[in-house]
Each structure stands twice: as structure tokens, then as C-alpha cells.
Amino acid sequence: AAATQNLSYERHTAELTNCIIAFLSPILPTEEEYRIKEATRRQLERLAGKVSPGAKLLAFGSMANGFALRNSDMDLCCLIGKAADGSTPPFSASALVEELGQLIREETDFNVMPLPKARIPIIKISRPPTAELPYEISCDIGFENRLALENTRLLLSYAMVDPPRLRTLVLFLKVWTKRRKLNSPYTGTLSSYGYTLLALFFLTHVKRPAVLPNLQRIPPARTLSQEEVLLNGHNIYFYDDVATLRQEWASQNTENVGELLIDFFRYFSKEFTYSRDVISLRTEGGLMSKDNETWTAELCIEDPFQLGYNVSRTVTKDGLYTIRGEFMRAARILTSKADHVARALAELCE
Ligand code: GTP
Ligand code: MG
Known part of the structure; x- marks a missing residue:
């Protein structure tokens, strides 16, 4: 019975993956x-x-x-x-x-x-x-604003390591957060940049086996000087030889986007400890503890290069409550409406 169930879940997530790709294709830039x-x-x-x-x-x-x-x-x-x-x-x-x-x-x-x-x-x-x-x-x-240029390059490098999964996941999250009005830093929720960091954290540090390597922790091919890695006092090093990575980084994780998306929603509705942890991509495990000095906000996501800087500082208590409620709603819709996946996606983004 368990084997049948696994098979049908696999079929469900495969169909969800196809539906997500079909859903995104007409809204990509020409x-x-x-x-x-x-x-x-x-x-x-x-x-x-x-x-x-x-x-x-x-x-x-x-x-x-x-x-x-x-x-x-x-x-x-x-x-x-x-x-x-x-x-x-x-x-x-x-x-x-x-x-x-x-x-x-x-x-x-x-x-x-x-x-x-x-x-x-x-x-x-x-x-x-x-x-x-x-x-x-x-x-x-x-x-x-050279730091923004560098963090853009970091995101682009990640996007190029595993384009089908990371890009699809992030693009879907962007559409969904915009349609559900969860993407407005000015009114208490999170920026696209913030959601992208959540997705990166999930694929690099939560999923086992990891979908992505931690680019900030892969040693450089040659020794770099201080001037090369420092920008206004911030360490902006990351491994950016994407051609080599695409050959050598083979993730052992074979989950499809549908499965990853459902898991992403589950993780951030139930498992992540908002009150205790700070998401910090650059670190070994991806997490730090809130310390009541620098990290006091409801949701804490450290910028990859600007240490101590909270990318989610705009998220209010109400905003986080709404976002978490939406994560739960999403996990529920995507798992319960197994018989009509395309309709479930449409309902999710209503
Ligand atoms: P859309 O505009 O929604 O398509 O998404 P986007 O990918 O352009 O993201 P967003 O507009 O949220 O941010 C654009 C860029 O600004 C990011 O890629 C970062 O380079 C930079 N940025 C945005 N917010 C922050 C922040 O809080 N800290 C830092 N350091 N950079 C930020
Ligand atoms: Mg933008």
C-alpha cells in the first residue's frame, strides 16, 4: 500500500511540475x-x-x-x-x-x-x-550601489547551477506572492529578493541531499587578495566559475519542482523556528541564533554579503502571520486537490 501511495504521490508531483512550467511560460519576458x-x-x-x-x-x-x-x-x-x-x-x-x-x-x-x-x-x-x-x-x-550588483551576480550564479529547479521555484514564488499580495515591503511583507533568499536557503541548507552547493563556502581556485574579496569592508567572495560547477556539481537530489514546492510550503508553515533562528546563507548550516541585539525582528534573513543586515526588516508581526497563513493554505491546496492539479494552481494564485 505504501508503495502505491508513493507512486501516486510521484505522479501527482510530476503533473504539478508540468503544470507549473505551463503556468509560467506565458508570463516570462519575451x-x-x-x-x-x-x-x-x-x-x-x-x-x-x-x-x-x-x-x-x-x-x-x-x-x-x-x-x-x-x-x-x-x-x-x-x-x-x-x-x-x-x-x-x-x-x-x-x-x-x-x-x-x-x-x-x-x-x-x-x-x-x-x-x-x-x-x-x-x-x-x-x-x-x-x-x-x-x-x-x-x-x-x-x-x-555595488553590493546590489554583486548580490545580483550571486543569484545569477545560483540560477545557472540548477536552472530548471531553482528558476522555476523562484519564478513561481514571485507570481504567487505578487498575486496574493505578499510581496510589498512597504506594507509589511517581503521583497522578491527576500523570497529568493528563502528559496536558496531551502535548496542549499534544508533539503537533504542538497539541491544546490553553498557558493560562498567553496574555496577559490587560486588564493585571492584582500582587495579582490572586499567591497566597502564587506566580504563579497563566492565561487563563480559556473562552467566548472555545472560539470562537477551533480546533486544527488532527484526531486522535481512540484515536490520541492510542496515541501517548501510545508517547511515554512510548520518546521522553521521563526522565533529562534536567523537565516544566513553564507554560514555552514545556513542558520544562526537570534541574539536579542542585532536580530530582534519577527523574520530574520541575513544578507549574503552585508553581515548583520536583515533583508526581511520590513516584515511586521501581522505581515508574518499573513505570510505563514498563506504558506499553510498553499501546502493544503497543493496536496489535497490531487485530482485536478491545474485547477489547484489557479486557485492557489487567485
Ligand atoms: P522584481 O522586481 O519583483 O521582479 O524582483 P527583483 O528580483 O528585481 O527583486 P527586488 O526588486 O526585490 O530587488 C532587486 C535587487 O535589489 C536585488 O537583486 C538586490 O540586488 C537589491 N536589493 C533589494 N533589496 C535589498 C536589500 O534589502 N538589501 C540589499 N543589499 N539589496 C537589496
Ligand atoms: Mg526589481
Whole structure:
């Protein structure tokens, strides 16, 4: 009887996996969307060059880390031009926001909102879709945010080690959290970046055998100098030779995405000890204990590079209660509606 049950669970999760892939495929960005966004980035980079000669405008976040859905926002980081000796000249992010914001307003048809006084000064620009450019563009431009570029590269490297499982899991979580309104840091829940770190923690540290290696713990192929691994005092080392990893890292874990997703929801509804533990990807076991000093928030997820920085600091007590309730609902729907998997997925994302 147990064998029959296992077989039918396997069949159920295999079908769920196919349904998730079919569900995601029409909401992934098209080639055209990527082209238009890349053209926009280049147009803005040209303007940034007028304000600070040699400035670069680099994409980070979902447009650059392999976890983009159709019409996602563009996150851009402006690296200001180098001085003749290669150093970064002193700059004021607020002044750059004012100046570049003004220039974009004069020379393009974007709506521009400079936020020079924000904690992290940014320019928000947007443009509604038109007949020729049928994509809404909504973009944040920040300055010299090199840590964000590095954590984007970390996420991209993970995405490339096991693309079918990690990417599918994260993309599904993003759609689901957006549709269920669990993805709004401004109103007490968690950012996409936070959910992505939860998925990475689950696949690297919870699942046995692990689905992913811990890239921050694989030793480098050659000894690296301090300058190479330190960025503003933060250790940003991780093993980034993805070509080698794809050959050598063979996970012993053979679970499909459907099974992993159900397990993810179960783990975060019942097993994870929110009151005691801090999720910390870079560590050996992936967890630290809350200490009542640095780590006092309801949900604690340490940034992979910025030690002591809580990526989930926006999650309130109510927010976490809602999120956990949703994890439970998801686990229930995905396991109980075994006879009609596609309908269960639709209900889950209602
Ligand atoms: P969507 O915009 O929903 O498509 O997701 P996204 O993948 O772009 O994630 P999100 O907008 O949440 O974050 C974009 C990027 O900003 C991340 O990849 C990080 O590089 C950076 N970021 C966001 N939140 C934080 C944070 O709390 N700490 C740090 N260090 N970086 C962050
Ligand atoms: Mg984004």
C-alpha cells in the first residue's frame, strides 16, 4: 500500500511540475521586451555620460539575475566615471539624482521623479506603453550601489547551477506572492529578493541531499587578495566559475519542482523556528541564533554579503502571520486537490 501511495504521490508531483512550467511560460519576458529594455538602458547610459563622463549604467535585480517575469521593473545602478588615475572621484548621490533627473526630463518622454532626499537617493522613471513600444517601462536608477550588483551576480550564479529547479521555484514564488499580495515591503511583507533568499536557503541548507552547493563556502581556485574579496569592508567572495560547477556539481537530489514546492510550503508553515533562528546563507548550516541585539525582528534573513543586515526588516508581526497563513493554505491546496492539479494552481494564485 505504501508503495502505491508513493507512486501516486510521484505522479501527482510530476503533473504539478508540468503544470507549473505551463503556468509560467506565458508570463516570462519575451525577447522583444529584453531588447526594448536594453535599448532603454543604453539611451539612459548615454545621458548619464553627459552628467559624469564615462559613467556606466548597469542592470541589477530581476532583469539581470535570471528571475524576471513579464513587465518587471528595471533596476539600474549608475557607476560614475573614473578619474584619470582609476579612482572614483568624490560625488554626491543627491546632486547626481537632481542633475541626471533634469536631463532625462529634458531629453526623453519619460515621467521622471527624482528622490534626492531618500535614504538611498534614486531617480524613478516610467513610461506607459504605446503602439510602437507596447511595454510599460518602470525603472529605478541608483548610484554606486555595488553590493546590489554583486548580490545580483550571486543569484545569477545560483540560477545557472540548477536552472530548471531553482528558476522555476523562484519564478513561481514571485507570481504567487505578487498575486496574493505578499510581496510589498512597504506594507509589511517581503521583497522578491527576500523570497529568493528563502528559496536558496531551502535548496542549499534544508533539503537533504542538497539541491544546490553553498557558493560562498567553496574555496577559490587560486588564493585571492584582500582587495579582490572586499567591497566597502564587506566580504563579497563566492565561487563563480559556473562552467566548472555545472560539470562537477551533480546533486544527488532527484526531486522535481512540484515536490520541492510542496515541501517548501510545508517547511515554512510548520518546521522553521521563526522565533529562534536567523537565516544566513553564507554560514555552514545556513542558520544562526537570534541574539536579542542585532536580530530582534519577527523574520530574520541575513544578507549574503552585508553581515548583520536583515533583508526581511520590513516584515511586521501581522505581515508574518499573513505570510505563514498563506504558506499553510498553499501546502493544503497543493496536496489535497490531487485530482485536478491545474485547477489547484489557479486557485492557489487567485
Ligand atoms: P522584481 O522586481 O519583483 O521582479 O524582483 P527583483 O528580483 O528585481 O527583486 P527586488 O526588486 O526585490 O530587488 C532587486 C535587487 O535589489 C536585488 O537583486 C538586490 O540586488 C537589491 N536589493 C533589494 N533589496 C535589498 C536589500 O534589502 N538589501 C540589499 N543589499 N539589496 C537589496
Ligand atoms: Mg526589481
